[in-house]
Amino acid sequence: MTETTTFESAEQRISQLFLERVTLLNEEAPEFLRNNREQAMTLFRQLGIPSRKVENYKYTDLTKLFALENYNRAFRPTSFDFDMQEVFTCDVPEFDTHILFHVNGWYFEQNKTDLFPKGTIIKSLKRALKENTVLVEKYYGKLADGANDPMASLNGAFAQDGVFIYIPDHVVIEKPIQIINLLRSEEDLYVTQRNLVVVGKNAQIKLMFCDHTLAVHSYIANYLTELFLGEDAVADVYGIQNQHNGTAYFNGLFVHQDRNSQLITNTISLHGGITRNHLQVDLQGEHANASLFGLTLTDKDQHSDIFTSIVHGQPGCHSNQIYKNVLDDNSTGVFTGRIHVMPGAKKTEAYQRNNSVLMTKASKMNTKPQLVIDNDDVKCSHGATVGQINEEALFYLQTRGINEKEARLMLMFAFAHEVLTNIRVEQLRQSIDRLVNKRLRGEVSRCHDCKLECIR
């Protein structure tokens, strides 16, 4: 028997939890973080759990999820009695990366970081808060906490750990840094992870986030990454999300870009119960360039929500977005793409496209472009299509001896492929091609080659 207290609302329960645990949350934390946490909690109390009434969450009502959950919180790192390499084998084989594991939001202390160039800092955020306090303070919370987003504020209120990456000016990290986030527990769990990545002037980094579940329990994962790109910096951020249907996953990526910096993101959502990706890019230096791509594959009762917000704050910046969804069974999807061209941001180019294929009558896609243009002399476009598989093409393939199932797969894959061509790491592109193919065939029900067979 467990003792239960009845709360009037989920907000109240979370608020109470915060009060009870704030001392633990603030253990060893510098003052700025404590203040930050309080502010985030205050903001969350004002905003509340997103319901249909909140414009940015109109089609992703979270009140039910939070009303029903009373999951344990991963307030402390999970202790390990297993060999990480043995439990988890990445399905991107022979792919040479720097691997950094997180388990239940906590940075895995055995991660190897001795191979990075001098001046580079890669460590747990919790340690960085102690050891690099001044540096972290300069950046932490500067992008996400002002975002007025309830999930971001909830992340700020409960953030304890994640990864801190600092790449000094002019340093190029060739090998991709692969951040593998695992969820594994003996009970239902709510996880918070907070990452901070600072890429110096003319520095380069390739990040690859792989999000997985390794146990059958239900999860709520609230991940947030702040990324700062200095002048002429280049960052590739790839995300592969593959979690079971009992997972509600919130992933925030908040980016600040200085002059001439370049960002490419590619978010590949293969599997997950409720998935929300929130990408916010502030182009705050002239001629900065951001390309955002995404592919979401959903089936059964899965729900995916992609929210992007790009602010063109300076002249001559360029942004491009292509998001594609393939929806099967009863699955639902949302795309909200906001582009804001600020006064004075002349010669802005901003493009956006969302294409979806509905495989069944029961699947549903809501797509909503939002362009706010406070300036002349800009090139902006947006387009959205929701359609079905081309029946003529299907027949054509069949008349060549390809059976209907295979022909459908070929057409779905062809549709998805455009997004994947933008992955700039050849090996990774091939592997993701293969993964997407497998997923479309329904062969990724088991999380990769994981030895725990938690099909869910």
Place this chain on the structure above:
Amino acid sequence: MLIIKDLHASVEGKEILRGINLTINAGEVHAIMGPNGSGKSTLANVLAGNTNYEVTKGEVTFNGKDLLSMTADVRAKEGLFLSFQYPVEIPGVSMINFLKTAVNESRKYHQLKELSAGDFLKVMREKKEMVQIDSQLTNRSVNEGFSGGEKKKNEIFQMAMLEPKLAILDETDSGLDIDALRIVANGVNLLKRPENATIVVTHYQRLLDYIVPDFVHVLYKGQIVKSAGKELVLELEEKGYDWIKKELGE
């Protein structure tokens, strides 16, 4: 090889084919001619298994098997090929992947070993030369951005790769200039075998100067109203379809 008995078919409730009877033996070339709207393309599509058309009556046997009970892909694997009047563009599906899948699906069906990548490319090179298709085209997506002539050549190239027993060429001459027409016809003739048969569906006699038919049938209002040897082509050319209509007392 192909026996069609009293075939009726309709689309969206409208009857287009009203009792087709036709027998085709191995080694024969049959031309099906007729004015617009007579049901030529419908017949080609019904035989290929297009589910937009509903067969309401009749039977078709193909090498002794019930053709109408097979799905389109099984018909293809059994050796039936339709060259489309309007080949479909399929962005994102590469020609190579498409053909390799098609060839190997058929091989699997006949319990043959799948072709290795190397063997497949070798076969493809040979067939490409045979039908004189531009070698760049096979590096692109299926029919995407192909000209009218390239699309038709691509149909014949696919036919060469799949080696069908019965090829149905639906208005293959439409949209072709004389040079492309010659190349396409030449390809068809090169692929001709004593054990195979061809149905040429066409509006004009032009293509039949190059692919010489053994039998010519005139389709009108969903029925074959006249059948004869290749001399019928010239007669039709001379007198037009009105002559047939007159003969029918219209």
